């Protein structure tokens with residue numbers, strides 16, 4: 001998978017001011033496991049707008065990696081077609097019905113059906129037909145890798161938009177379930193995510209060339225679920241005390257890194273501690289009791305809602321990604337990943353998909 005995606009470490013010359021201050025802070029604190037992040041963008045020239053789609057296709061997204069490979073191997077693609085129903089005959093999956101962007105009904109018959117709608121929509125598609133529901137685990141076991149971070153304001157010019165937005169990582173606390181990844185986002189997105197309003201927000205925007213961002217994901221032990229109301233997904237997730245403590249610790253470490261690198265102010269996503277101006281402020285945060293509702297979090301990695309397992313009583317798909325209760329129907333996406341990974345999941349999902357493809361091909365040639 002890494003070869004197909006062209007995975008390699010980000011070039012140091014493209015880390016920009018954001019990478020510079022994070023590296024300086026990590027070094028000052030004596031951390032040893034930090035450096036350029038592995039990415040799938042070998043031809044990246046650091047344009048810094050990954051959030052909006054790489055303008056030069058330097059990032060090896062599926063549109064320039066796996067989809068062309070599939071087309072060359074004979075796959076037929078129906079972009080924008082939405083599957084509305086899975087065809088099942090005599091208990092075995094045998095195709096799908098979809099609606100094209102032009103509004104036409106499309107029926108595809110197949111010897112194997114692979115559902116890859118992601119951890120939010122896969123359980124809804126299956127659940128609507130009561131497929132994969134026998135164990136009661138469909139739509140349950142949702143993990144999300146809660147994510148948080150902080151902004152540091154510096155006297156020096158950072159110009160975070162020059163360089164790779166997500167280029168630097170710190171793995172010092174991976175055994176605690178915290179993975180730090182440089183994740184500076186453009187001004188217009190940052191402004192929608194900070195807790196400030198009014199003149200303070202305008203001041204931050206106007207001094208944005210002096211601002212750095214660094215964040216982390218947590219290997220969550222909390223779990224949630226995905227259900228449906230009036231045709232819309234309903235996502236529930238209960239952040240437990242252990243994950244709250246991990247998030248608090250992660251924000252503490254990012255603040256330490258910024259102060260060690262020379263930041264004047266650190267903005268955190270913790271209610272009541274939105275602005276830290278010194279290590280004394282950080283010490284006050286450390287002593288405070290923080291609850292889930294004090295945190296302003298995001299999450300990008302839903303997993304586990306059609307989890308894989310040997311036991312049909314406690315899992316939805318078997319070790320070949322095939323539904324325990326519906327032969328010929330496979331779930332190959334983040335939904336089938338059994339638990340929280342603690343690292344960004346794309347490569348794992350793709351590796352499991354490669355393995356599943358081999359298993360399905362073998363089953364079809366039996």
Ligand SMILES: Cc1cc2nc3c(=O)[nH]c(=O)nc-3n(C[C@H](O)[C@H](O)[C@H](O)COP(=O)(O)OP(=O)(O)OC[C@H]3O[C@@H](n4cnc5c(N)ncnc54)[C@H](O)[C@@H]3O)c2cc1C
Pocket residue numbers: 081082083084116117118119121125166300301302332333334335344345346347349
């Ligand atoms: C902002 C953001 C940043 C991220 N950054 C990283 C990162 O740096 N590294 C990393 O490893 N991971 C990252 N991730 C996570 C990664 O993108 C996901 O974990 C991964 O894409 C999940 O793969 P999937 O196959 O489960 O689902 P998806 O990639 O979500 O694919 C599901 C597809 O199914 C389609 N679909 C849904 N319902 C239907 C239907 N009924 N009919 C037809 N099609 C349907 C959807 O349109 C979608 O294209 C990021 C995620 C986000 C949101």
Ligand code: SF4
Pocket residue numbers: 041043044045046047048049050051053054055056057058059163164165
């Ligand atoms: S920083 Fe992102 S958008 Fe820019 S060239 Fe590299 S991969 Fe593409």
